[in-house]
Amino acid sequence: xxxxxxxxxxxxxxxxxxxxxxxxxxxxxxxxxxxxxxxxxxxxxxxxxxxxxxxxxxxxxxxxxxxxxxxxxxxxxxxxxxxxxxxxxxxxxxxxxxxxxxxxxxxxxxxxxxxxxxxxxxxxxxxxxxx
Amino acid sequence: xxxxxxxxxxxxxxxxxxxxxxxxxxxxxxxxxxxxxxxxxxxxxxxxxxxxxxxxxxxxxxxxxxxxxxxxxxxxxxxxxxxxxxxxxxxxxxxxxxxxxxxxxxxxxxxxxxxxxxxxxxxxxxxxxxxxxxxxxxxxxxxxxxxxxxxxxxxxxxxxxxxxxxxxxxxxxxxxxxxxxxxxxxxxxxxxxxxxxxxxxxxxxxxxxxxxxxxxxxxxxxxxxxxxxxxxxxxxxxxxxxxxxxxxxxxxxxxxxxxxxxxxxxxxxxxxxxxxxxxxxxxxxxxxxxxxxxxxxxxxxxxxxxxxxxxxxxxxxxxxxxxxxxxxxxxxxxxxxxxxxxxxxxxxxxxxxxxxxxxxxxxxxxxxxxxxxxxxxxxxxxxxxxxxxxxxxxxxxxxxxxxxxxxxxxxxxxxxxxxxxxxxxxxx
Numbered sequence: 001x002x003x004x005x006x007x008x009x010x011x012x013x014x015x016x017x018x019x020x021x022x023x024x025x026x027x028x029x030x031x032x033x034x035x036x037x038x039x040x041x042x043x044x045x046x047x048x049x050x051x052x053x054x055x056x057x058x059x060x061x062x063x064x065x066x067x068x069x070x071x072x073x074x075x076x077x078x079x080x081x082x083x084x085x086x087x088x089x090x091x092x093x094x095x096x097x098x099x100x101x102x103x104x105x106x107x108x109x110x111x112x113x114x115x116x117x118x119x120x121x122x123x124x125x126x127x128x129x130x131x
Numbered sequence: 132x133x134x135x136x137x138x139x140x141x142x143x144x145x146x147x148x149x150x151x152x153x154x155x156x157x158x159x160x161x162x163x164x165x166x167x168x169x170x171x172x173x174x175x176x177x178x179x180x181x182x183x184x185x186x187x188x189x190x191x192x193x194x195x196x197x198x199x200x201x202x203x204x205x206x207x208x209x210x211x212x213x214x215x216x217x218x219x220x221x222x223x224x225x226x227x228x229x230x231x232x233x234x235x236x237x238x239x240x241x242x243x244x245x246x247x248x249x250x251x252x253x254x255x256x257x258x259x260x261x262x263x264x265x266x267x268x269x270x271x272x273x274x275x276x277x278x279x280x281x282x283x284x285x286x287x288x289x290x291x292x293x294x295x296x297x298x299x300x301x302x303x304x305x306x307x308x309x310x311x312x313x314x315x316x317x318x319x320x321x322x323x324x325x326x327x328x329x330x331x332x333x334x335x336x337x338x339x340x341x342x343x344x345x346x347x348x349x350x351x352x353x354x355x356x357x358x359x360x361x362x363x364x365x366x367x368x369x370x371x372x373x374x375x376x377x378x379x380x381x382x383x384x385x386x387x388x389x390x391x392x393x394x395x396x397x398x399x400x401x402x403x404x405x406x407x408x409x410x411x412x413x414x415x416x417x418x419x420x421x422x423x424x425x426x427x428x429x430x431x432x433x434x435x436x437x438x439x440x441x442x443x444x445x446x447x448x449x450x451x452x453x454x455x456x457x458x459x460x461x462x463x464x465x466x467x468x469x470x471x472x473x474x475x476x477x478x479x480x481x482x483x484x485x486x487x488x489x490x491x492x493x494x495x496x497x498x499x500x501x502x503x504x505x506x507x508x509x510x511x512x513x514x515x516x517x518x519x520x521x522x523x524x525x526x527x528x529x530x531x532x533x534x535x536x537x538x539x540x541x542x543x544x545x546x547x548x549x550x551x552x553x554x555x556x557x558x559x
Contacts, residue, residue, distance in 0.1 A: 051484055052414040053337055054374035054444035056473070059522055066415075081416075081450065084485055088446070091480040092473065095500065096525070103526045114277060118339035122351060123414045129352045 005047055007120070008036055009064035013113035014120070021069060028101065029057040030089045036065050037082045043071030046078040050085035052119045057085075058092035061101040061109060062116045066123060133311045134361040135224045137203060137304035141231035144181050144263045152298040157231065159265065164294055168267065173283040175272045180512045182234075182249050182264040187509035189253075189535075190266055192244030192517040193543055194235045194281075195288050195370055196259060196381040199228040201296035202365070209366040212347015213286055214293045219346075221361030226299040232262045232383060233295065234543075235288035236513045237269045244521055245376020245543035246505075246535075253505040253535075256545040257552055266512050267291050281340055285371055289382070310395050312361055315405060315433065322403040329405045329430050330360075330390050331440040333451055334380075335372055335412045342371035343380075343411075343443070350411045355426040358407050360391045368409075374444035375522040377499045377540035378471045378548050389550050390439055390469065405433050410440075410455060412448045419447075423454035430464050437465040442548050445473060445499070449485040460489040467492045471546035473499045497546035497554035499523070500538050507533025 006021035007014065010032045015024055025032055033050055040046065045068040051057065052064070093099050104112070142155035150160045165177050182188045200209045205223015208215025234247060247259045254260035269287050271280050313321065334343035336351040343350050345358065345368050358367065368385040394404040410426040413419060430438055438459055442452045449470070456466045472482025472495050482498065518524045523541025530536065539545040544552055
């Protein structure tokens with residue numbers, strides 16, 4: 001039996017944290033969403049909402065999306081949600097010639113990584129409550 | 132249940148040798164207040180500053196805004212679980228400092244901390260600019276982790292607010308407002324012909340700086356539940372939230388929830404305000420569904436005709452908002468949604484990350500992408516450089532002439548999703 005979830009992320013702070021099915025992409029949030037979209041169309045289901053937290057995707061450089069560990073039939077709810085998230089992010093990326101997330105210094109980037117990690121840890125913590 | 136708010140109008144705050152409230156002036160002994168806050172050994176040092184309406188002052192970064200309150204009588208104490216013990220509140224008399232607030236400052240992660248301008252065009256975007264504000268500048272001990280730092284600053288803000296309002300104990304207020312709210316069975320018998328309305332207060336619980344507390348309990352993992360509106364007015368709900376400053380539900384917004392206040396004032400007249408349901412906003416989709424299913428089931432159990440649903444934050448919480456909308460409407464319960472938008476500088480983009488056809492009655496409290504240029508202020512409380520990293524700002528936000536160019540998302544409470552400020556939606 002496969003792992004119950006897979007972790008799609010561009011957040012380096014998740015590496016070496018013991019996530020067995022971690023897929024790390026060195027890209028921005030919008031491109032990460034497009035990777036997630038491809039996986040959804042291969043039958044992987046969203047477990048977390050793509051737009052976790054309350055920091056806009058044009059502001060935070062980092063995002064982690066939890067998906068089902070195994071693929072099944074395409075889940076239309078997942079298709080709809082990732083589609084909406086991509087459109088939302090595209091609109092926000094167009095606000096400026098250079099999106100805000102590209103201009104952060106090291107300290108701010110580490111803070112964004114920490115927030116994203118905390119959100120995923122919380123999601124898994126709540127999931128554990130159901131066991 | 133009956134709660135009386137004893138309102139004391141604050142005309143000024145001054146530092147003095149003894150803390151007291153007299154003739155509209157709040158006097159604060161800085162040393163005594165600092166000693167009280169530093170009972171928390173995670174605080175290395177604390178300083179205080181004051182901002183008054185009309186001054187050329189900018190406060191940035193701001194984490195939370197809290198209205199000073201302290202119970203004169205009744206069970207428990209304000210901010211239960213933090214200042215007060217966990218005893219249920221919402222009855223007796225609570226003293227309130229009007230035209231006054233605490234704004235906690237000091238960098239935690241900075242990017243979700245906001246601005247208050249006490250004058251100029253920025254002051255038009257929130258009510259805080261018309262208040263006398265005490266700003267605790269809290270410096271943590273070295274090496275404090277961010278989770279503990281956030282909790283330390285949060286609790287210090289609540290303690291400061293309680294300390295300030297405590298000076299009014301035994302004094303005659305400027306005005307009183309009495310709220311009464313019967314038991315559900317009683318109101319059902321008293322108002323059989325009035326439409327039954329519930330307020331669904333959606334509260335965040337997604338991790339560091341995305342949390343909300345009820346009676347000191349983080350709302351993560353809770354099943355949707357009911358709380359009395361008078362309890363909310365007594366500070367039972369506390370913000371640990373890191374949404375964008377423009378639409379963050381700060382603690383002062385919970386204390387003065389305008390939807391609750393409006394419903395209470397109309398209760399027994401135009402409608403029967405049954406109560407408040409708390410519906411949490413988790414990052415997990417399963418939890419979002421569970422919350423919406425259970426909230427709508429509670430509404431159905433209560434036999435309500437309609438619900439007003441407010442959101443906290445933006446992006447994924449819009450999915451919670453639409454789940455709640457759809458599930459209530461499918462049960463024949465009418466919904467009105469209260470939110471804000473991010474629809475681009477021209478307002479032409481879809482402003483919500485999620486929608487549903489059943490959402491045909493939506494009140495929006497402003498566009499967080501609206502762009503403003505704020506003049507240089509003579510004095511800054513905090514650190515002006517943080518404007519470059521707060522939501523709504525960017526590295527180019529501070530001009531050479533000291534002007535600040537930001538989206539209104541950077542201004543505390545500008546698009547409050549409870550409708551606390553003046554931007555709203557009206558039918559033509």
